[in-house]
Amino acid sequence: MRKINVFQACFTSVTLIISLVLLMAVGSLFVVPSWEDIRQNIWAPEMRFAIRLSVLTGLTSTLLVMIFALPMGYTLSRFHFWGKGLVKTIIDMPIAFPELVLGLCLLLLFGNTFVGKALSSVGLDFVFTKKGIVAAQFFTALPYAIRIMKSTFDYINPRMEFVSRSLGYSMFETFRNISLPLAKNGILASTVISFARCIGTFGTVLILAGGSYMKTEILPITLYLNISYGNMGMALTSGIVLMVVSFLAIFIFEKAEVGI
Amino acid sequence: MKRLLLACIAVLFLSANCPAADLLIFSGAGLIKPMEEMRANFEAAHQIEANVHYGSSGEIFAGVAAGQPCDVLIPGAEKYTQDALKNGWVIEDTITRLVLHMPVIAVPHGNPAGIQGLLDLARSGVRVAIGDPKAPAIGRVAKKILEKAGIWEKVTPNIKVYAPTVNQLLIYVALKQVDAGIIWADLVTWAEGEGKLEVVPIEKQYNNIMTIPTAVCTQAPHKDLALKFNAYLASPEGMAIWKKWGFEPCAK
Numbered sequence: 001m002r003k004i005n006v007f008q009a010c011f012t013s014v015t016l017i018i019s020l021v022l023l024m025a026v027g028s029l030f031v032v033p034s035w036e037d038i039r040q041n042i043w044a045p046e047m048r049f050a051i052r053l054s055v056l057t058g059l060t061s062t063l064l065v066m067i068f069a070l071p072m073g074y075t076l077s078r079f080h081f082w083g084k085g086l087v088k089t090i091i092d093m094p095i096a097f098p099e100l101v102l103g104l105c106l107l108l109l110f111g112n113t114f115v116g117k118a119l120s121s122v123g124l125d126f127v128f129t130k131k132g133i134v135a136a137q138f139f140t141a142l143p144y145a146i147r148i149m150k151s152t153f154d155y156i157n158p159r160m161e162f163v164s165r166s167l168g169y170s171m172f173e174t175f176r177n178i179s180l181p182l183a184k185n186g187i188l189a190s191t192v193i194s195f196a197r198c199i200g201t202f203g204t205v206l207i208l209a210g211g212s213y214m215k216t217e218i219l220p221i222t223l224y225l226n227i228s229y230g231n232m233g234m235a236l237t238s239g240i241v242l243m244v245v246s247f248l249a250i251f252i253f254e255k256a257e258v259g260i
Numbered sequence: 261m262k263r264l265l266l267a268c269i270a271v272l273f274l275s276a277n278c279p280a281a282d283l284l285i286f287s288g289a290g291l292i293k294p295m296e297e298m299r300a301n302f303e304a305a306h307q308i309e310a311n312v313h314y315g316s317s318g319e320i321f322a323g324v325a326a327g328q329p330c331d332v333l334i335p336g337a338e339k340y341t342q343d344a345l346k347n348g349w350v351i352e353d354t355i356t357r358l359v360l361h362m363p364v365i366a367v368p369h370g371n372p373a374g375i376q377g378l379l380d381l382a383r384s385g386v387r388v389a390i391g392d393p394k395a396p397a398i399g400r401v402a403k404k405i406l407e408k409a410g411i412w413e414k415v416t417p418n419i420k421v422y423a424p425t426v427n428q429l430l431i432y433v434a435l436k437q438v439d440a441g442i443i444w445a446d447l448v449t450w451a452e453g454e455g456k457l458e459v460v461p462i463e464k465q466y467n468n469i470m471t472i473p474t475a476v477c478t479q480a481p482h483k484d485l486a487l488k489f490n491a492y493l494a495s496p497e498g499m500a501i502w503k504k505w506g507f508e509p510c511a512k
Contacts, residue, residue: 104431112436127437128421207428210421213392225424228316228395 029243033236041237049214050222051241057130057218058198061137065145065194066187073149073190074175078158095143099203102139106208110135128210133218136204141197145190152186153179189253196249200242219245281311283485284329286320288336290361290426290444291472294505295334301501302492308485317397324349324477331486334474334493336361336397341473350475354487356494359507361470362445363401365460366433373439378405378462381440382414389432389441392422398429401468402442409466433457449506471510 041047076088094102110116110126119126126132156179164174180187202220209216213225219238226235283302287295292314299310313320317335324330324344333350335341338357344350367375373386381388390406391399399422406412420438423429426447433441434456448457474493480486492498499509 107435107437206424207431210432211424211428212422213394215422221424225392225395228392228424 026243029236029239033233033240037233038237038240041234042241044234046214046217046222047234047237047241050217050219050238053130053133053216054199054218057133057137058195061134061141061198062191062195064134064138065141065198066191068142069145069149069190069194070180070187072146074153074179076146076150077153091146092143094139095147099140099201100207103136103204103207106136106139106204110208126208128212128216130209130216132209133205133216136208137198137201140201140204141194144197145194148186148190148193149183152183152190155186156182192249192253196246196253199245199249282308283310283482283489284331285310285312285334285489286323286328286330286332287312287314287334288317288320288472289314290336290447291334294501294507297501297505298493298498301497302489306485306488310489327479329479329481330477331480331482332474332476332489332493334358334472336472337470338473341475344475348478350477354476354490355473356475356490357471357473357510358493359472359499359502359509361472362508363398363405363442363467363469364445364448364462365440366430366443366448366457367440367460368433368436368438369456369458371458371460372436375440375460377460378409378466379411381406381418382411384418386418386440387420387438388415388418389421389423389429389438390419391426391429391442392424395424396426397470398426398442398444399423401470404468405442405462405466408468409463430457445508446506472507 042051072091076084076091107127110119110132116126124131126135160178160182161174164178165171169177199218200220201218202224205211205216205218206221206224211217211221211224217225219242222238223235223242226232226238285295285299295312295314299312302308303310313323313330315323317337317340320333320335321340321344324333325347333341333344341350341355345352345355365375365378365381367373373380373383375381375386380386390402391397393399393403403412406415421432423432426443429441429443430447432438433443440460442462445459448459474490476483476486476490502509
């Protein structure tokens with residue numbers, strides 16, 4: 001009996017101590033600047049620009065991510081085809097390598113190659129533009145969304161779909177009327193995580209979109225630029241805004257997860 | 261498992277107790293290539309261990325201001341050394357002007373936009389990259405140069421990106437994402453840019469050339485070695501290394 005208690009106490013205290021350190025780290029962001037300072041910085045044109053651009057690009061990218069993650073997650077969960085293992089590895093790759101590397105890869109692809117030229121001839125110019133921010137966020141967040149969607153579909157019993165098919169629904173009708181409603185919580189979780197990931201994307205945006213002041217300046221770039229300008233107040237404020245956004249996202253995510 | 265843990269702890273202790281350096285150098289980050297070579301040579305010649313801390317000029321200046329132990333201070337622009345002198349942090353007699361930090365126009369291999377001089381940056385359709393005027397020194401200097409030439413307003417619409425760091429600027433030019441960028445001459449000779457960049461000099465009347473100075477700190481913990489290293493940087497041997505990495509010596 002006593003042994004179990006020691007075990008339990010050890011594990012719990014480790015959890016608590018690390019949580020406390022994290023909480024203190026997060027809290028110090030709020031303690032250092034004065035509220036007056038934060039209020040002023042939030043109303044500064046630079047910050048308003050960054051918040052607006054972040055939300056706009058974040059929402060656009062999240063929408064795009066979900067449009068692609070649904071069929072891709074479903075494909076990886078349900079269908080079998082030659083080379084599936086390799087495809088899965090390729091899709092997961094951006095999770096493993098640093099954002100900066102991903103940014104550099106995208107810059108090279110969209111830069112002076114035939115792909116980049118073809119895209120820019122139809123008006124899709126990704127280098128140093130706001131569209132580039134969306135592209136950078138899209139590729140950074142997509143693997144996470146696909147992963148969540150795949151495991152969501154993995155948990156849905158295929159028997160439901162078999163029954164639906166046997167009762168006369170086509171594959172697409174089954175997907176729309178059976179699989180999607182069952183995956184509701186997973187879709188919500190995936191959307192929230194994608195949005196948080198998009199808002200927080202830094203390295204990819206920095207390289208592909210340039211990270212120019214008041215041009216392609218999203219919130220993480222504001223933080224970075226103001227550290228190098230030596231303007232700590234502004235840097236801390238953008239940190240706080242980002243923190244609040246990701247806290248809300250994680251909160252919603254946890255709520256949704258309970259429902260899964 | 262236990263053994264692994266013990267080994268980890270041992271490594272932690274050892275690294276914490278590693279011997280203190282015999283010489284502490286604060287250097288601008290842009291000088292890393294020649295500085296590393298000179299440090300290695302100096303270490304071998306004197307059988308010592310030198311520790312170089314690289315940072316932006318503002319950062320290392322702030323380090324000295326905050327009282328961090330420093331023997332030799334080599335920032336990227338003379339302004340910092342003069343400010344340090346005013347505050348009594350460096351010894352006046354030891355201040356030596358070493359080399360020039362010269363802004364140039366870097367263009368991708370083959371010069372696709374046919375840039376011949378500074379005024380070409382104002383031509384419509386030319387894609388230009390400069391450093392963020394608020395962040396790296398080269399950004400501020402680039403803006404100054406363009407203003408001196410009276411073309412800042414005309415160039416602004418051409419500026420596709422304000423890079424937060426100088427190395428990003430180099431990448432964008434080397435990868436042909438822009439037609440021209442204003443950058444330090446010495447950076448262009450770095451191996452990274454070799455064969456991918458060409459240099460177009462900026463006309464003398466517009467250019468804003470910086471000098472890189474060295475100085476020994478008043479509170480230097482290892483003053484003897486500091487004086488020797490300070491002299492070595494300006495010695496003929498040192499100058500050869502500066503030149504090798506693309507820095508031009510100051511005219512005596």
